[in-house]
Amino acid sequence: MNTSLSWLFRGTEEIFPDKPESDDPSENLARLLTQSDRPLRVKLGIDPTGSDLHVGHSIPVRKLRAFQDAGHTAVLIIGDFTARIGDPTGKSEVRKQLTSEDVKNNAQTYLEQVRPILDFETPGRLEIRYNSEWLSKLDLAKTLELLSTMTVGQMLAKEGFSLRYEQGNPIYLHEFFYPLMQGYDSVAVEADVELGGTDQKFNLAVGRDLQRHFGQKPQFGLLLPILIGTDGEQKMSKSLNNYVGMKEDALSMYSKLEKTPDTLIGQYFELLTDRNLASLPENPRERQKLLALDIVTQYHSQEAAVQAQQAAMTLVGGGTTGTEKAVPEFSLAGIEFPAKLFYILGASGLCKSSGEGRRQIQGGAVRLDGDRISDVNVAFDSPSALVGKVLQVGKKRFTRLVS
Numbered sequence: 001m002n003t004s005l006s007w008l009f010r011g012t013e014e015i016f017p018d019k020p021e022s023d024d025p026s027e028n029l030a031r032l033l034t035q036s037d038r039p040l041r042v043k044l045g046i047d048p049t050g051s052d053l054h055v056g057h058s059i060p061v062r063k064l065r066a067f068q069d070a071g072h073t074a075v076l077i078i079g080d081f082t083a084r085i086g087d088p089t090g091k092s093e094v095r096k097q098l099t100s101e102d103v104k105n106n107a108q109t110y111l112e113q114v115r116p117i118l119d120f121e122t123p124g125r126l127e128i129r130y131n132s133e134w135l136s137k138l139d140l141a142k143t144l145e146l147l148s149t150m151t152v153g154q155m156l157a158k159e160g161f162s163l164r165y166e167q168g169n170p171i172y173l174h175e176f177f178y179p180l181m182q183g184y185d186s187v188a189v190e191a192d193v194e195l196g197g198t199d200q201k202f203n204l205a206v207g208r209d210l211q212r213h214f215g216q217k218p219q220f221g222l223l224l225p226i227l228i229g230t231d232g233e234q235k236m237s238k239s240l241n242n243y244v245g246m247k248e249d250a251l252s253m254y255s256k257l258e259k260t261p262d263t264l265i266g267q268y269f270e271l272l273t274d275r276n277l278a279s280l281p282e283n284p285r286e287r288q289k290l291l292a293l294d295i296v297t298q299y300h301s302q303e304a305a306v307q308a309q310q311a312a313m314t315l316v317g318g319g320t321t322g323t324e325k326a327v328p329e330f331s332l333a334g335i336e337f338p339a340k341l342f343y344i345l346g347a348s349g350l351c352k353s354s355g356e357g358r359r360q361i362q363g364g365a366v367r368l369d370g371d372r373i374s375d376v377n378v379a380f381d382s383p384s385a386l387v388g389k390v391l392q393v394g395k396k397r398f399t400r401l402v403s
Helices: 003-009 029-035 058-069 100-114 140-147 152-156 159-167 173-189 198-213 250-257 262-272 284-299 302-316 341-348 354-362
Strands: 014-016 041-046 073-078 126-130 193-197 220-224 329-331 366-368 390-393 397-402
Touching (some): 003 058, 014 198, 029 220, 041 058, 041 173, 058 073, 058 193, 058 220, 058 262, 073 100, 073 173, 126 173, 140 173, 152 159, 173 198, 193 198, 198 220, 250 302, 250 397, 262 284, 284 302, 341 354, 341 366, 341 390, 341 397
Parallel strands (some): 041 073, 041 193, 193 220, 329 397
Antiparallel strands (some): 014 220, 366 390
């Protein structure tokens, strides 16, 4: 395989169909890539069901950029219509339906977060499409045609549906529409390749079936791994607090990433950076630092990454001098004084709640300007005693208190 194809396939879990021995470019993506007389249309769909993306979400976006750099057309589909149903994949119960305003706001933040990754400037390299463009126009006849392409048995073969059915949890009819609508996206944009996580294979396969039904050449499915979170155990998720957010400040990103478990370092470098894996330093600690610097640079800048590294070293050592540029700020203007510190921990976002703030103080994890706080009921009569100081929880969470 030539260098460009090796790069396109780097970190890929599965490509389907994949018959390397075949001379038919409809069965061999590598052959199609080398023989096609036009740029391929490479689809990635994202449903704006929330406001924040983490670096695990960046994996297919980075792969989309690799196809752009190879001269192909990235088709980024914002699922503003499908988001209102929600992908049932991996869900044990029906998802809450979002309002159109929620979806619109989330879509805008998603685009802002993927902008550092994708090429938005080169003509012909990026199409941003909203699937309401075609899905909102489907009439009953077309909807029935889509439904006629699949059986209930095929739908129940989908892992999430089969598990819910076995457990007696309700499956609503509108949820069956989701794979069909996502598949119809491939028809609407005439995709040659669709990218997705390994949990999306069913949905990508539906796209192939629908393209075949509507007289198009079926797309290739290119599946990418689901990233394990910073805890080294479960998939990255905000709800599990093992995530690194794509719009987090540089210091928070760096502080999390430099603690990446040794077992994940190789995968993180492969999926989240452009580094030559053969040239990585042998020392595990140096690898952690290099990984953190690389990823923070992608979303901020090299200068911000270096400042974050220096600030993290200073703060972990108990100091605060010289960290002004790197530490994010929290305004005390909305705090009613006198106020207990555990309340400020919750209000600032360093802890999920005041209760967690109390527990962190009791556990000895809280410092104020480098001094460990041991009194769970410590309170402050006015903000003047706090302004300018760094409030810290553990080794990964910091904020500078301002007026």
